[in-house]
Amino acid sequence: MRKPLPLLTSHPTGRSAMTCRYRCGDACFHEVPNTSSNEYAGDVIARALSRRSVLRAGAVVGVAAAAGTGLAGPGAESASAAVPAGKGPKPGRPHGRAAKGLRFEPVAPNTADKVTVPKGYEQNIVIRWGEPILRGAPDFDPERQSAKAQAGQFGYNNDFLTLLPLSSRHRGHGADQLLVANHEYTDEVLMFAGYDPEKPTREQVEIAWAAHGLSVVAVSGERRTGALRAVPRHPLNRRVTATTPFELTGPAAGSPLLRTKADPRGRRVLGTLNNCSGGTTPWGTVLSGEENFNQYFANAEKVTDPERAATLKRYGVTGGASERRWEEFDERFDLTEEPNEVHRFGWVVELDPYDPDSTPRKHTALGRFKHEAAQPRLSRDGHAVVYMGDDERFDYFYKFVSKKTMRRGHSAADRRHNLSLLDEGTLYVAKLTGESPAEEIDGTGTLPEDGEFDGTGRWIPLASGDRSYVEGMTAEEVYVFTRMAADKAGATKMDRPEDIEPSPRTGRVYVALTNNTDRGKEGKPGADEANPRHGNKHGQVLEFAERGNDPRARSFSWRLFLVCGDPEDPGTYFGGFPKDQVSPISCPDNVTFDDFGNLWLSTDGNKLGSHDGLFGVATAGSRRGEVRQFLTVPTGAETCGPLVQDRRVLVAVQHPGEVDGASVEQPASSWPDGPGSYVRPAVVAVWPKDGSDVGR
Template sequence: AQAGQFGYNNDFLSLLPLDERGREHGGARRQVLVANHEYTDEVLMFAGYDPENPSREQVEIAWAAHGLSVVVVEEERRSGKLTPVRRHRLNRRLTTTSRFEVTGPAAGHPLLRTSADRRGTTVLGTLNNCAGGTTPWGTTLHGEENFNQYFAHAEKVTDPETAARLKRYGISGGASERKWERFDRRFDLSQEPNEANRHGWVVELDPYDPDSTPRKRTALGRFKHEAAQPRLTRDGRPVVYMGDDEKFDYFYKFVSSKRMRKGDSRAAREHNLTLLDEGTLYVARLTGDSPADQIDGTGKLPADGEFDGSGQWIPLATAGPRGDVSHVPGMSAAEVFVFTRLAGDKVGATKMDRPEDVEPSPRTGKVYIALTNNSDRGKEGRAPADEANPRNANKHGQVLELTEYREDPTSTRFAWSLFLVAGDPEDPATYFAGFPKEKVSPISCPDNVAFDPHGNLWISTDGNALGSHDGLFGVATSGPRKGELKQFLTVPTGAETCGPVIQDRRVLVAVQHPGEVDGASVEKPASQWPDGPGRIVRPSVVAVWRADGGDIGV
């Protein structure tokens, strides 16, 4: 039943047009909703759940609740309401046991081979899908984030190099939290040490072809992907920006060597489904333009009145039709793509405060990066504050604005500034693009970002450290009201705000893990959202529209 219905803990959302030969259905138009399902909260799903002894049935339900959902929805023109269209030919679930194809430079490499897949080209399942992106050629991208939590018995891996690589990706210790290794050996690293290498990629899905096999794009590198949002160069090549959601990890981009073909012919679509397999992967190094003694870790602005500077994109590896090339001494190209974090370490990339979602502005081309927080910044043995990450023990996070040199996304140079330094506006260590702080909403822990048709940036939060629930906020990025941040909605107890899709007259958010607080369970719920008393708490997608049917964001 779970494999045939919407999954759990919805995160990234994409709403795509559906042209069914121009027909409308009772005055309504149809669209395709695509959603990620990051993970499962078994203690909120199953009455009497024993985390030390899950049953096979509970584990298999959790496998089926992970992954991706494709659902055709029908819009009521007058109200904005979206209703799922049952049994539509495009409706589809991808789960932990679905087949995924591995493509690009690491496909078939020994590091990706297992006893069940001796060719290293087919993976069962996608794990911990977080934020993602929508491509100009009509597919969706899905980032595999905290995949480390699913794998057990790293302590039994005896090869020191393999053990060190696992540790760099947060995999250590004995039994896993969910105990999946009891029911499928691929989650037991003592039996399948390469299985973890088959996760941590960007997955590309064609939502218009229900028979297609989703593909894990290895040219985009392997790390805890929080986002993968593409834009096109002037000559039509996609550039994909990506964050690695970990304290002190890095910000990346991939520049394809192939041009997108326009049109919806079969040849064009087949060509465009190869765009992310060839090109160069880069990591970012940021340099501040203020003297080091003016960055004291408190968040106090330097003398020039803003946190800003320049940056360099450092090439890591290039994937090409005639062979792959590593740009990192001591690592092969395959090692760079499979162990991208280690490559970033070697070239001295800038350690960031959890770079999560990324969004290029469709109007200006500037790139906005949500840096959620980093409570370990400045601790003994950890990186101190720098101009891009200016606060030690950073609880609230910031949003960085990046401008490619000459507005060319293929450039290896860029300028940057902190657009927002989040927190209570009454705190002097906050900044709202220079806008008067007494006129903005408090915000903490920016996570997902999106743009509306009017050029405003929308920010959803995760882990609000101000004592409030998480929410969705809109902020102008240009003009006299630049930096004027306003809260738009709030999500329930224990939930984070995800997904956001901002249309001219409707906003969609994914309400993830409502009721997820310490001590909560089916028997002792912290929330009964959305169905009310007596019903189990459920992650859900919410659509919001103005009562008068007018535009949002103006």
């Protein structure tokens, strides 16, 4: 019998209250922004028809579309062309060893204040907050930190990670790869001794501006191990901060909704905020999602115009003074002074890491919401398709399909062309229909009679170029107020869709749905087949397959791959794999794949009493659904940005020591440098001691 670990916090998300305060502005303690009345298509159909007879007739998608808004758009398909649900691989009886790539001794759940790795593995710190990466930047000295110093140093709270190859002309100083990391947010209480949240100083605020954004850092791998080390002051090293100039591109660029006193043309923005996860494009750039941008803007309560107040509320922009009080030092964060500045955040950002002088872009064609990530893939004919999640309770997941196709050449003209791929295309939102009768989805997580949570789905078009498919909204309004457009379109309300990535082996797409403790509460949406538990504190992972395995398709089949939580809970599910043989997992967040097609999941807010961790899951064969824990992170930390290479695994250890009541003077963690030192977010590499490949 597994003994539960003591709970670390009573917070409903599993995080500390401090994390919620600084990371997302206490989003889970505020009213759910999505108060739209759009219904789950399965509920509508259940009241009108026998679901099973509809499915036997092969018309479920047509019925689902009829139950929605009836919006027409490009590439519409007939109902009879729908992909049958539940036709993916199923596990047989488990036999033999774990799947290739997952052959390590699983780490047990624990609360150790360190990065705990499997037996036979070693680790090193690749780079910490404050380490210098640009020429002229000083070594980290927290007692003498300045905004100028921080602008040349690795930023705070690293999240998304990617490693890119370096050409021979860029391999100076022993560097062989280029690391790009996001910096989501700052926790000033853990950054500054004696910090007074009611009276921050200008220097503290400007340091925080410089600690946000992204870092580009050349790295060098050791030949005999999997260790990875930063190469400071490399010519490609770069910092992007909250004051770096960005270009607004795409169909909403220049819109009156994006114009400010400082930028009357609506095409140039200073900075990027709350960068969560991201993606790497086939043309060699990096995408980054601006997530909880709402918390940085002040005085929403003073907005008297009803329409404007409604748009702010839908994006979670509420209250008076902001947590960090940036509005006292720059009026663009004061909604009474700059009403449109808030519209200039919440986008997908694209950065060219190979050109340190390039201007990064914010892509309006991909819509504005709380972007968790943006992972592109190419269709067979070269169109770029980007999957995106809106990390909020009862919000939606989306995709974008480019109008133009990628060029394979390497000329300057080819690169300019590819950098424009995300400027024009069609933006869609997902609507899901369940395969089981509504009465079989009782909110407990008990599997329906057919043995799976599964169904079909449709991509509803919202806008394409300057054309809107949403009644009563212009195309510019769709892009700037995408959440409201998706409400009108009748999209399916999900349990916090976060990272979304397609498998490079199968093309199947995996959606991390982190949790939603409001599911089933009075006045809130109840359980449906895609979100089958009331008070969902552990989350699930949805797997879907586009029709014909074509990412441009307008329909898909889906199933829940994992329903997370304690394996001894009957309301959990692990791809059909025996539940007594898996590692317990809670609150999936970032996802990635290894070369064998295994899905790797990092967690955020584990509600099972253990520290957050990284888990590998087989997606095919007789071991499909077997979850194996690879590592755990220190006290108060979240596991982010997983990256799995042949010889090493990288994770971003974000907000270590972020425990209620902690401060510089009273730290809750001594990671990574031991007692007496500042707690510092950092990137960690892990590898097998014997020089073999990971999980072999």
